Amino acid sequence: AQTVTQSQPEMSVQEAETVTLSCTYDTSESDYYLFWYKQPPSRQMILVIRQEAYKQQNATENRFSVNFQKAAKSFSLKISDSQLGDAAMYFCAYRSGHGSGNTGKLIFGQGTTLQVKP
Amino acid sequence: NAGVTQTPKFRVLKTGQSMTLLCAQDMNHEYMYWYRQDPGMGLRLIHYSVGEGTTAKGEVPDGYNVSRLKKQNFLLGLESAAPSQTSVYFCASSYWLAGDETQYFGPGTRLLVL
Numbered sequence: 001a002q003t004v005t006q007s008q009p010e011m012s013v014q015e016a017e018t019v020t021l022s023c024t025y026d027t028s029e030s031d032y033y034l035f036w037y038k039q040p041p042s043r044q045m046i047l048v049i050r051q052e053a054y055k056q057q058n059a060t061e062n063r064f065s066v067n068f069q070k071a072a073k074s075f076s077l078k079i080s081d082s083q084l085g086d087a088a089m090y091f092c093a094y095r096s097g098h099g100s101g102n103t104g105k106l107i108f109g110q111g112t113t114l115q116v117k118p
Numbered sequence: 119n120a121g122v123t124q125t126p127k128f129r130v131l132k133t134g135q136s137m138t139l140l141c142a143q144d145m146n147h148e149y150m151y152w153y154r155q156d157p158g159m160g161l162r163l164i165h166y167s168v169g170e171g172t173t174a175k176g177e178v179p180d181g182y183n184v185s186r187l188k189k190q191n192f193l194l195g196l197e198s199a200a201p202s203q204t205s206v207y208f209c210a211s212s213y214w215l216a217g218d219e220t221q222y223f224g225p226g227t228r229l230l231v232l
Contacts, residue, residue, distance in 0.1 A: 004160075006160075009158075033219050035220075037223075042225075043206060043225065043226045043228075044223070044225050044226070045208065045210075045223035045226075047220055047221075050219070050220065091160060091161070095219060095221075103149070103166055103168060103174070104149050104212055104219065104221070105151060105163050105166055105176065106151075106153075106161070106163070106210075106221055107163075108153075108160035108161045108162070109160055110158055110159060110160045111158075111160055
């Protein structure tokens with residue numbers, strides 16, 4: 001079974017600085033997808049960024065980028081130029097590939113609460 | 119385009135009462151999911167559906183039932199609520215096509231069982 005681990009329950013960053021959130025996962029599959037979701041106080045789950053395992057290039061979305069280390073099974077999220085609106089809980093999630101019987105369910109880590117200090 | 123909606127947003131139940139949570143999506147997605155979120159544990163899958171008329175158990179299905187009579191709706195039922203079911207419940211939906219694997223989430227339902 002696949003597992004996702006976020007070992008940092010809480011992180012803080014100064015506004016305009018850069019912060020990295022860690023995520024490791026365990027799987028025996030070769031085809032899968034990784035996601036970072038943001039959950040602000042409103043509780044809405046917002047997709048931040050996604051990475052396909054077969055792509056070596058790290059995904060980037062504006063100020064958000066990932067460091068995907070497939071061999072190490074590591075998937076960290078870097079937030080550059082942090083803004084007050086980035087304060088939220090961040091979840092790392094894993095989804096199996098399109099093989100037979102795969103249902104597309106997400107497996108989540110425990111979450112990291114990010115505080116942004118003005 | 120409302121995306122994924124959930125009804126109700128908040129509910130208080132007494133132990134032993136029953137209720138149904140409704141999830142609706144207008145994106146014509148085949149796949150729908152129910153998760154629960156508890157402090158320190160992330161989101162865990164309760165039940166899911168891969169199409170109209172089909173349902174299957176997820177990681178934590180005990181005490182819940184589901185139905186998917188219409189493609190756009192996915193209902194989660196609690197027959198006899200217990201305090202351990204106090205949680206925030208999220209519905210999600212997606213296609214399952216190569217190149218579009220994103221799950222879209224509803225706003226959540228907060229349930230308190232006394």
